Amino acid sequence: MELEELSANPLHKVKFRKTKTNGEIDRRCVVNPKQARALLTAVTYVGRTRGPMLAALFACMYFGGLRPAEAAGLRDKDCYLPEKGWGLLTLEKTRPQSNKRYTDSGETHEERGLKHREVTETRPVPIPPDLVSIIRDHIATHGVGEDGRLFRTRTGGLISGSAYAKVWREARTYAFTPDQVASPLAGRPYDLRHAAVSLWLNAGVHAPEAAERAGHGVDVMLRVYAKCIDGQQEVANKRILDALAA
Known part of the structure; x- marks a missing residue:
């Protein structure tokens, strides 16, 4: 239409409406x-090295609420891992996987900035002692890559989404009953991130703080996770009764 090669715009004839x-x-x-x-324990049972090398990556998704691409881009210099207490991940780079045809570098994993943020912007994510210990053990056992990345293949390459998805599918069969395996329960590794954010909200973490840790906008987070916040009706009822009795 811009080149004026069509006499009329045919799109108005399309009846399809996206749901x-x-x-x-x-x-x-x-x-x-x-x-x-x-599930995290079951991952370590998958293969001789595949599962054990990926266990900490999955743990970052659950305990830290990281996106898979954020965990894949994690470097040792991004991690503050004290011997005791809470640690801190300072997220800076991600390694999303795309078709080579759609990346500027021609690589399937292209280094990029954080989602919804400026290229140079970072996101601090406090991590509980459980995850601190898991990452420390991972580094002690498997070391880091030449570029400081925590998670990589045995040859130092980037781990594909299909590779860790395969490990995840097998781990579910070890951790779950047959009925649970057939259900949507943690059907994808990304569901660990959903579980993390849901846990934070259920624990009473204020929405702005949870959104900052997850890298979401507050409005988006509350809309997306609204139905995953259990027990809030009872909490609201008690608060209203307390206010009425005051």
Whole structure:
């Protein structure tokens, strides 16, 4: 149409209307802490080296709420890992996977800045002692790559999404009952991030703080995770009764 090669715009004849979705998370995919720990343990049973080398990556998604690409880009210099207490991950780079045809470098994993942020912007993510210990053990056992990356293949390459998804599928069969395996429960590694944010909100973490850790806008986070916040009705009822009695 811009080149004036068509006499009329044919798009008005298209009747298709895209179904609107609100992006809410299916609460059936969200694991509880006991199930999450069982999955992380099950990952270490997959293969001789594949699972053990990826266990900490999955732990970053659950305990830190990281996106898979953020965990894949994690470097040792991004990690503050004290011997005791909470640690800190300062996220700066991601390693999203795309088709080579759609990247500027021609590589499947292209280094980029954080999602929804300026290229030079970082995001601090406090991590609990459990994850501090897991990452410390991972570095002690597997070391880091030449570029400081924590997670890589045995030859130093980048781990593909299909590779860690395969490990995840096998781990689910070890950690879950057959009915759970057939369900949406933690069907994808990304569901560990959903479980993390849901846990924070259920624990009473204020929405702005949870959104900052997850790298979300507050409005988006509350819309996406609205149905994953269990027990809030009872909490609200108690607060209203307390206010009425004051």
